[in-house]
Amino acid sequence: MSTSARNVPARLSVPVDRRLPDDHVRMGPAPVGGPSCRQATALPKVGISGISLSYRTQTGERLLALDNINLQVRSGEFVCIVGPSGCGKSTLLHLIAGLHSPSAGEVQVDGKPVQGPGTERILIFQEHGLFPWLTVGQNVEFGMKMKGVPKAERAEKVRYYLRLVHLAKFENSYIHQLSGGMRQRVAIARALATEPDVLLMDEPFAALDAQTRDLLHDELERIWSDTKRTIIFVTHNVREAVRLGDRVVLLTFRPGRVKSEFTVTLPRPRSLEDPEVALVARDVLEELREEINRSLEAEYHTGVKPRIEPGVEV
Amino acid sequence: MKRAGRYLIFYGVVFGAWALLAKLQIWPPYLFPTPWSVWDELYGGFKDHTYWLAIAVSMKRVLAGYAISVVLGMILGLGVSSSKFLEETMGGLLVSLQSLPSICWWPLALLWFGLSQKAILFVVIMGSLLSLTLAMEDGRKQMPKIFGQAGRNLGAKGFKLFWYVLLPASLPFIVSGLKQGWAFAWRSLITAEMLYMSMGLGQVLMMGRDFSNMSAVIAVMLLIIVIGYIVDGIVFKGIERHLQNKWGLTPAT
Numbered sequence: 001m002s003t004s005a006r007n008v009p010a011r012l013s014v015p016v017d018r019r020l021p022d023d024h025v026r027m028g029p030a031p032v033g034g035p036s037c038r039q040a041t042a043l044p045k046v047g048i049s050g051i052s053l054s055y056r057t058q059t060g061e062r063l064l065a066l067d068n069i070n071l072q073v074r075s076g077e078f079v080c081i082v083g084p085s086g087c088g089k090s091t092l093l094h095l096i097a098g099l100h101s102p103s104a105g106e107v108q109v110d111g112k113p114v115q116g117p118g119t120e121r122i123l124i125f126q127e128h129g130l131f132p133w134l135t136v137g138q139n140v141e142f143g144m145k146m147k148g149v150p151k152a153e154r155a156e157k158v159r160y161y162l163r164l165v166h167l168a169k170f171e172n173s174y175i176h177q178l179s180g181g182m183r184q185r186v187a188i189a190r191a192l193a194t195e196p197d198v199l200l201m202d203e204p205f206a207a208l209d210a211q212t213r214d215l216l217h218d219e220l221e222r223i224w225s226d227t228k229r230t231i232i233f234v235t236h237n238v239r240e241a242v243r244l245g246d247r248v249v250l251l252t253f254r255p256g257r258v259k260s261e262f263t264v265t266l267p268r269p270r271s272l273e274d275p276e277v278a279l280v281a282r283d284v285l286e287e288l289r290e291e292i293n294r295s296l297e298a299e300y301h302t303g304v305k306p307r308i309e310p311g312v313e314v
Numbered sequence: 315m316k317r318a319g320r321y322l323i324f325y326g327v328v329f330g331a332w333a334l335l336a337k338l339q340i341w342p343p344y345l346f347p348t349p350w351s352v353w354d355e356l357y358g359g360f361k362d363h364t365y366w367l368a369i370a371v372s373m374k375r376v377l378a379g380y381a382i383s384v385v386l387g388m389i390l391g392l393g394v395s396s397s398k399f400l401e402e403t404m405g406g407l408l409v410s411l412q413s414l415p416s417i418c419w420w421p422l423a424l425l426w427f428g429l430s431q432k433a434i435l436f437v438v439i440m441g442s443l444l445s446l447t448l449a450m451e452d453g454r455k456q457m458p459k460i461f462g463q464a465g466r467n468l469g470a471k472g473f474k475l476f477w478y479v480l481l482p483a484s485l486p487f488i489v490s491g492l493k494q495g496w497a498f499a500w501r502s503l504i505t506a507e508m509l510y511m512s513m514g515l516g517q518v519l520m521m522g523r524d525f526s527n528m529s530a531v532i533a534v535m536l537l538i539i540v541i542g543y544i545v546d547g548i549v550f551k552g553i554e555r556h557l558q559n560k561w562g563l564t565p566a567t
Contacts, residue, residue, distance in 0.1 A: 133482040143468035176562020
């Protein structure tokens with residue numbers, strides 16, 4: 001299986017029962033529990049059941065950010081979550097990471113409920129998540145140091161993971177000396193070095209220019225198929241989601257609910273420019289447009305500016 | 315080079331004016347000594363080890379007091395910044411306490427600890443603790459929250475989170491507070507030393523007054539200024555520059 005893994009890795013194909021013959025995308029309604037819930041025979045890697053989150057705003061009103069989210073992610077699956085700004089998709093990742101607790105519901109990893117942060121789930125932030133007082137190597141080493149991994153082993157792994165993201169030469173550089181794309185590669189290396197089962201990525205490439213983002217898409221896809229991690233990737237860019245994901249989950253605008261799910265069965269490696277990717281992205285965007293309009297309306301009415309970036313255009 | 319030239323001109327004029335005024339003897343020399351008599355005093359004081367000893371004693375005290383202050387200030391600042399209740403109550407108290415000149419703690423210290431090293435240390439700590447606490451609190455608030463989240467995410471918690479993440483992350487935001495705390499500690503120390511036979515620079519300064527030796531008074535004042543400058547302008551500047559290089563911050567203008 002591994003011999004042909006470069007072009008169309010067998011593990012990237014969808015289970016037979018989920019494949020539609022002449023179509024690379026399958027759209028399902030989003031009933032509570034989600035279609036994947038009933039289909040998952042084995043224990044899902046990440047199980048999100050009935051997650052809701054409400055909080056009090058500074059003006060004192062209660063805001064429901066997430067409403068009864070149900071999502072099952074298989075081991076080794078690449079799931080992208082898209083939605084307009086303000087749908088709570090980043091918040092959802094923070095909940096999975098255990099940095100906040102939900103108001104209701106539960107996140108489970110391998111069947112065990114999440115209680116606080118854990119190194120089997122590592123979150124990669126949009127930007128600024130790296131420690132500027134440490135060198136690149138020390139950043140990558142950080143999680144292992146916290147775990148108490150012996151020094152020699154740490155040094156070896158730092159070298160390994162920096163090679164994986166093509167930054168071996170920059171081990172002793174400081175973060176501010178790197179470009180935006182290099183920084184996100186360091187973030188990926190730092191996350192991988194703690195050897196998590198699940199990578200949580202919060203719009204990691206949103207602040208990068210198009211060329212850099214293309215490169216990082218390729219690298220992420222390669223690393224994903226090499227390391228067999230489960231990835232939950234949040235983005236507002238539909239094309240990016242279709243280009244990367246096995247499955248694209250669409251959230252509604254405030255409160256965030258699962259609106260629909262799309263299974264993407266296009267062969268890998270894909271490219272952002274593939275017409276097939278664009279085609280699927282158009283379907284997703286069709287669904288998303290309504291939510292974007294709602295978020296824009298909210299902006300006009302309340303003056304609260306949702307963050308919509310040009311990346312959502314197909 | 316240009317900067318050195320400017321310094322040379324400025325201090326040349328200052329010393330020239332001083333020498334001229336002293337030479338004109340508008341005021342008697344025992345009230346307005348010449349630069350060279352101050353120089354002789356400095357030379358003699360270092361030669362018979364009076365000044366070396368005084369500097370060593372004073373530095374030891376200020377370092378001990380400052381170190382205790384920094385640690386206490388960190389704990390207090392961390393506490394105040396992490397609880398809304400403490401911020402509203404103790405935060406306000408700290409700000410109002412800061413209006414109290416540190417030497418006002420001296421009578422209290424004397425009654426508590428007697429005429430002793432402890433009393434001096436107490437005044438130094440009280441002089442710098444408040445500003446350090448406020449600086450720590452402020453630094454914690456200014457520090458981007460994402461560092462704490464990233465640290466917890468990577469498995470740091472408790473003391474490790476504080477030591478490896480929160481502390482280094484807030485350093486650029488507290489370094490000016492640390493510097494200010496140092497200045498307060500140094501001033502409090504000299505003031506306290508002047509009130510007590512203590513071997514430090516403050517006492518040597520008062521001895522100059524007791525013997526009506528104006529050259530000695532000025533010499534010790536110069537020493538106090540120079541030490542303050544070395545710590546402030548060289549040690550702290552160095553730390554700031556080091557942080558700026560690491561973080562890639564441009565120096566504040």
